[in-house]
Amino acid sequence: MSDSSQSMGAKPFRYVGTHRRTREDPRFVTGRGRYAADVHLPGMKHVALVASPYPSARIVSIDARAALALPGVVAVVAGAELAQYTDFLYVGVDAPGVKRYPLAVDVVRYAGEWVAAVVADSRALAEDAAELVDVTYDPLPFVIDPEVAVTTEAPRVHATYPSNILYQRKFVWGAVDEAFEAAPHQLECRVRWGRSSTVPIETFAVLAQWSPGTEVLDIWASIQMPKFPDQTARALRLPGNAVRVHFDVDVGGSYGVKRGIKHTVLVGYLARKLGMPVRLIEDRLENMRGGDMQGPDRIFDVALAFDERGVVRAMRIRALDDVGAYAGRSPLQLGKPVGAICGPYRIPCVEYxxxxxxxxxxxxxxxxxxxxxPTNYAIETAMDRMARQLGIDRIEIRRRNLIGRDEFPYLIPSGTYYDSGDYEAVLDKALAHAGHEELVRRRDQARADGRLAGIGVATCLEPSGGNSSFEVLFNPKNETTTWMEASLVRVDLSGSITAVMNTSTSGQGHETLVSTVVGEVLEREPALIRVVHADSLNALPSNSPVGSRMAIMLGGAAAGAARRIRANLMAIAAHNLGCPVEELEYVGGDVRVAADGSRCLTWDQLVEIAHRKFHRMPAGLEPGLQASFVWEVPTGGGLPTADGRIQMYPCHSFETHVVYLEIDRDTGKPTIQRYVCGHDCGVMISPDIVHGMTFGGIAHGIGAALYEKFAFSEDGQLLAGTFMDYLIPSAHEVPSMSITDHCTPSPLTTFGQKGSGEAGYLGGPAAIASAINDALAPLSTSIDELPMTHEALWVRARRAPSATGHPEPR
Amino acid sequence: MKPAPFEYLRAASVEEACALLAAHGPDAKLIAGGQSLVPMMAMRLVRPAWLIDVGDIDALAQISIEPDTVTLGACARQYVLAAHGGLGAALPIIAQALIWVGHEQTRNRGTLGGSLVHADPSAELPLVAVMLDARIGLQSRARGRRVVSAREFFTGPMSTVIEADECLVEVRLDQWSGQGLGSAFDEVAIRHGDFALASGCAQIALDPDGRVRRVALALGGVAGVPLDVSGYAASLVGQFIDDTATEAIARSVAAALDPPADLHASSEYRRALALTLCVRVLRTATARARASLTEVA
Incomplete structure (x- = not known):
């Protein structure tokens, strides 16, 4: 259910915010999508990988003779060759010596790392041959525990780098020590976010073809990645204009992980070397073990200083993130939370x-x-702890700390302005929608009946817009402050509208987004507007759909281009009607004299003039009818201060989750019985898409909170490398959910929209953890590690209730 | 995840299947529903040189309900068994167990015999077979037909007494006589449809006065094979059953277990789940038996 009151000023939207059929879903649900694996080229070869069985070892020798002897096997390539002919892959922080190539060079650094690539006529044959590649290893010491890895005695993952610490810095924003000394109350807690990820149905897929005639490398890949063509060209030592990435393939889910740069550089190299089209479609085993796609794995130490009313005066957060064996962009995932480090709360000083x-x-x-x-989970856990410590209701304690609706734009200690919000209104809506009072009665009755029942509440921020200034914050050698997006809109001779976007789409519904905003500006039916993806050689600049940025950035770019078209139409009409633009009105694509509606030029007439009748064009206007618009992310362009303050993302959506669950005392099995999300992402361009993404985000959050973990054994082997052990919640585990919307427009964006691509996931795990710990509270126990497994819950549920039925103060 | 190379053959009769098994020996493997075998082949954990498909042999899909005995063909699909009215009346425990077997999609393909020969120690159908001490019919070209008790059929995780040249052809299950019957199946898996961390099933017959006439109890996932633990419940016969008695039995069963540990459950946790499941299935089976007595009355 969404508010129907969305509008900018007095004029209601025609299409923005309405419930309309999406542009792209019909082809997906009828099986007519076109994915990278659907692209077939004559003579195409297939890759399978040889993976390391050791978490750390020197590669002594690789004998591929038996594999190459198999009929149909084209080549076996190992890391040494790639190190010679390609450049190492991008590293997000300043860590010279931490080099990654698509295949291990001399040394393997994790079990499952790709050691050799086998190219053959079919994937099955390539797998047969991969089994015949004989690699001799000399095992080396390894380190699995991140708290051991930070010590000086730990085996080094990269011998060429002085330690295992890729990045570490203590930011102090404000008088934190003084606030802790002066505060009447303090708490410390440690929480752990388990190694989970997103696991799209489609694994990473890439096909490359080198054309000697044109000297262009064509790439079809299931990507969601900023600067992918540029990074591919650099690693392959090709000029940027020799790599053409086809952004028009559909991507079967990503949610962040579809980066595939190592896969693409490997396949691009092979295609060029062999003069044959080569494709790699990871199987699930390769994807989960060697696809470099696991997510954050963090230990947080949080401390709060607060007064007797539960008002927070200062916070300290230490976050240790285990990024695995190589760097890439992963260290930067500790950087984005700088832009929302105090959550939705009025915390005056923070140490991070x-x-x-x-x-x-x-x-x-x-x-x-x-x-x-993960950061939201850590902050929310600390807020719950504070409530328990003071004996104040968890909702009341949030009310006392939430930034007020009249305090925006609100500057947080780490240098970001929050654009707008009405957090308490969203909290109230969610509580009302969930029937919170009734839930409390239900929980208390369940407890009286001897059951373990809990209510969870979380109030969390969703930064959006993708002003990725964590890059400059975490790497002084990087001065990237440009995070633009662009669109081209064209009206052809028939009067049909085509909008061009300049990156791939991995399920976010960009065709619906762009057609809706272009239709809104030009007042033309969105269902008739075609949206296409440029390839990277004819694309305008883009930074891809990351950081919940496309509603803001692509939506803004497409609207900007459409506004230029509209201005051109007005200029043509003014010239032909002999009337100043100010006296004209634009109605549904026609332009007429405001005072005399009979003096009018229709859409078709205006298009015809633009395309065919140069003699009727105003001086200085380009013939044809097309316009592009490139814009920098709002609030972007800044560099950090010396103490590390910087504006991170421009827009800040907000979500409140309310969860009711029960835990079976005898088995530890949790059952979520009520789930409500109150959500404010400003003006929703397509409410159905926003809701769909939010439902998916919540399901993902349920997985992170209760089920999913890439567990490793002490000897460095991945224990959860298939869906038998990496447990994604199914329709049986994901309950019925309900979303209640609120709209606080962003002052920074075209229609007041904010981002929502990460909605649901950002508060779900925190809320579920809150509910679990509420259920365990009568037993005076808690659990501070995700995922909260059945067994971990059972261990705690066995405890006898405390005499009072209430938790003892900690 | 492509299987190692293999040859595919389709058998039109049990005799042909046995002849092919005899011809190709240990390199051959039978396939029917393929719901366990195909993933294992895709991961190259199993690599038969010959795959002999018995899924189309009508004689193996028969379901026959007689007054005392039920005979189920090895290739009876799980969804057919779950929805079979006569079977549901004769042996409701089958449908009660099948709810827990994979998902609707896998049950459309999966077969009874496939589940038994796969012999996962936490699988549901082997557990029911052990509880009811099914008689499993095996056929080979060299030695003809033999019948093995389900309690002797399973020898360890993924391991049975079946020889490389044998085809499991049918499963015979006795129907208990008289009125006042009740059965129950329950399990704990982390997600519905996953292999159980532990599972339990029970069948109880009550005399008209409510005393226990006969009881069977079995546990899955807590040992290398499905365990028949009916002996622990034998003391109930001739007695009225109540929660105290049920819990005492469950405790004695759990104390005797030494369950395996893995990523998702420790031995101790599995033992506790076994205890809980014993209580729950005995309680539910008893309630159903009592309800059945009431219906008769």
Whole structure:
């Protein structure tokens, strides 16, 4: 259910915010999508990988003779060759010596790391041959525990780098020590976010073809990644204009992880070397073990200083993140939370110490929220602890700390302005929608009947817009402050509208987004507007759909281009009607004299003039009818201050989750019985898409909170490398959910929209953890590690209730 | 995840299947529903050189309900068994167990015999077979037909007495006589449809006065094979059953277990789940038996 009152000023929207059929879903639900695996080229070869069985070892020798002897096997390539002919992959922080190539060079650094690539006529044949590649290893010491990895005695993951710590800095924003000394109350807690990720149905897929005639490398890949063509060209030592990425393939889910740069560089190299089209479609085993797609794995130490009313005066957060064996962009996932480090709360000073450490595990990749969901979980847990310590209701304690609706724009200690919000209104809506009072009665009755029941509440921020200034914050050698997005809109001779976007789409509904905003501005039916993806050689600049940015950035770019078209139409009409623009009105694509509606030029007439009748065009106007618009992210362009303050993302959506669950005392099994999310992402361009993404985000959050973990054994082996052990919640485990919307428009964006691509996930795990710990509270116990497994819950549920039925003060 | 190379053959009769098994020996494997075998082949954990498909042999899909005995063909699909009215009346425990077997989609393909020969120690149908001490019919070209008790059929995790040249052809299950019957199946898996961390099933017959006439109890997931633990419940026969008695039995059963540990459950946790499941299935089976007596009355 959404508010129907969405509008900018007095004029209601025609299409924005309405419930309309999406542009892209019909082809997906009827099986007519076109994914990277659907692209077939004549003579195409297939890749399978040889993976390391050791978490750390020197590669002594690779004998591929038996594999190459198999009929149909084209080549076997190992890391040494790639190190010679390609450049190492991008590293997000200043860590010289931490080099990654698509295949291990000399040394393997995690079990499952790709050691050799086998190219053959079919994937099955490539797998047969991969089994015949004989690799001799000399095992080396390894480190799995991140708290051991930070010590000086730990085996180093990269011998060429002085330690395992990729990045560490203590930020102090304000008089934190003084606030802690002066505060009447304090608490400290440690929480752990388990190594989970997003696991799209489609694994990473890439196909590359080198054309010697044109000297262009064509790439079809299931990507969601900023600067992917540029990074691919650099690693392959090709000029940027020799790589053409086809952004028009559908992507079967990503939620952050579809980066695939190592896969693409490998396949691009092979295609060029062999002069044949080559494709790699990871199987699930390769994906989960060697696909470099695992998510944040963090230990948080949080301390709060607060007064007797539960008003927070200062916070300290230390976050140790285990990024696995290589760097990539993963250390930066500790950087984005700088932009919402105090959550939705009025916390005047904060100390934040992120530490990114390498271990001999599968590397980390970007996951939905880019590190914000774990941080939100840590902050929310501390807020709940404070409530318990003071004996104040968890909701009341949030009310006392939430930033007020009249305090925006609100500057947080780490340098970001929150654009707008009405947090308490969203909290109230969610509580009302969930029937909170009734839930309390239900919980208390369940407890009286001897059951374990709990209510969870979380109030969390969703930063959006993708002003990725964590790059400059975490790497002084990087001065990237440009995070633009662009669109081109064209009206053809028939009067049909085509809008061009300049990146791939991985399920966010960009065709609906762009057609809706272009239709809104030009007042033309969105269902008739075609949206296409440029390839990277004819694309305008883009930074891809990361950081919940496309509603803001692509929506703004498409609207900007459409506004230019509209202005051109007005200029043509003014010239032909002999009337100043100010006296004209634009109605549904026609332009008429405001005072005399009979003097009018229709859409078709205006288009015809633009395309065919140069003699009727005003001086200085380009013939044809097209316009592009490129814009920098709002609030972007800044560099950090010396103490590390910087504006991070421009817009700040907000979500409140209310959860009711019960835990079976005898088995530890949790059952979520009520789930409500109150959500404010400003003006929703397509409410159905926003709701769909939010439902998916909540389901993902349920997985992170209760089920999903890439567990490793002490000897460095991935224990959860298939869906038998990496447990994604199914329709049986995900309950019926309900969303209640609120709209606080952003003052920074075209229609007042904010981002929502990470909605649901950013507050879900915190709320579920809150509910679990509420259920355990009568037993005076708690659990501070995700996922909260059945067994961990059972261990705690066995405790006898305390005499009072209430938790003892800690 | 492509299987190692194999040859595919389709058998039109049990005799042909046995002949092919005899011809190809240990390199051959039978396939029917493929719901366990195909994933294992895809991960190259199993690599038969010959795959002999018995899924289309009508004689193996028969379901026959007689007054005392039920005979189920090895290739009876799980969804057919779950929805079969006559079977539901004769042996409701089958449908009670099948709710827990994979998902609707896998049950459309999966077969009874496939589940038994796969012999996962936490699987549901082997557990029911052990509880009811099913008689499992095996056929080979060399030695003809033999019948093995389900309690002797399973020898360890993924391991049975079946020889490389044998085809499981049918499963015979006795119907208990008289009125006042009740059965129950329950399990704990982390997600519905996953292999159980522990599972339990029970069947109880009550005399008209409510005393226990006969009881069977079995546990899955807590040992290398499905365990028949009916002996622990034998003391109930001739007695009225109540929560105290049920819990005492469950405790004595759990104390005797030494369950395996893995990523998702420790031995201690599995033992506790076994205890809980014993209580729950005995309680539910008893309630159903009592309800059945009431219906008769």
């Amino acid at each position: 110490e992120p530490c990114s450490v390498m271990t001999n595990k599968t590397p980390q990749e970007a996951v939905r929220g880019f590190g914000q969901a």
